[in-house]
Amino acid sequence: MGTRMSAAERREMTITAAMAEFARGGYEGTSTASIAERVGVSQPYLFRLFPTKRALFLAAAERCFEEIEDAMREAAGGLYGRDAMAAMAEIYRRILREDPTLLQFQLQIYAAAVQDEEIARLGHRRWAGLWCAVRDLSGEDAAEVTRFMSIGLLVNVLTAFGVPHTSGPDLPCSLEKWAYGVDGGDPGEGT
Structure with missing residues (x-):
């Protein structure tokens, strides 16, 4: 017989699933049903964990920024100055290569923030925190x-x-070589 998951564990699974679903469909285009299905819970149970779709989106956005900031802290480790910057840049490039969901979700957060004050406030606060951390x-x-x-x-x-x-x-x-089509790059439109 399997062990039963706690509400906290389900909550963590739900945030992870929400990040993936919102990354694909954005805030408006993602249903809570698709998130519940990904987690393997009913929609009513999902709403016991997060009272609204907005609350779930905001929790997922918080997690996105936390993951980026945590990665920066880990990469910098005991380094300082340019060495710390290089390590943080490298970890970020690796994240983009290995976890496209994080980039997709970031872009969805930015898009949602344009029309949603609460999401914009979250972004404002988390970007300030990320800037200060760096x-x-x-x-x-x-x-x-x-x-x-x-x-x-x-x-x-x-x-x-x-x-x-x-x-x-x-x-x-x-970028210059790419933009002008040098070395087999794909030249930009209108150049």
Whole structure:
């Protein structure tokens, strides 16, 4: 006879399932029925764990940011300065390669935030926390942290569009080659 899961364990499974479902369909296009089915629970049980679809989306969005911040903290470890930044950048690139759901869900959070004040407030708070974590972990100044975060967003877009690129200081050169179709790259429209 199998062991019965606690409500806390079901809650964790539900957040994970919600991240995957919302990543695919966005807030508006995802049904709570599809999330309940993925978890293997009834919809009424799902609503005992999370009273509304919005509450579940917000919990999943919190988890998305937590996972990114936790990965940054782990990657930086005992490193500091440029070494910490390089380690955090590498772990983020690895996450994007190995877990496309995280990128897809981030993009859905940003899209939902445009029209939803509560989601925008969550994003505002969590982005501030992520920015501060990168600064605290690396000890770099505001300009360098801003550059780091900006490149992270650029890498999100490049990954979403399947744009070939290198990492680190060679990124601008690889994008220029791609944009102009040099070295067999796929030239951008209208160039």
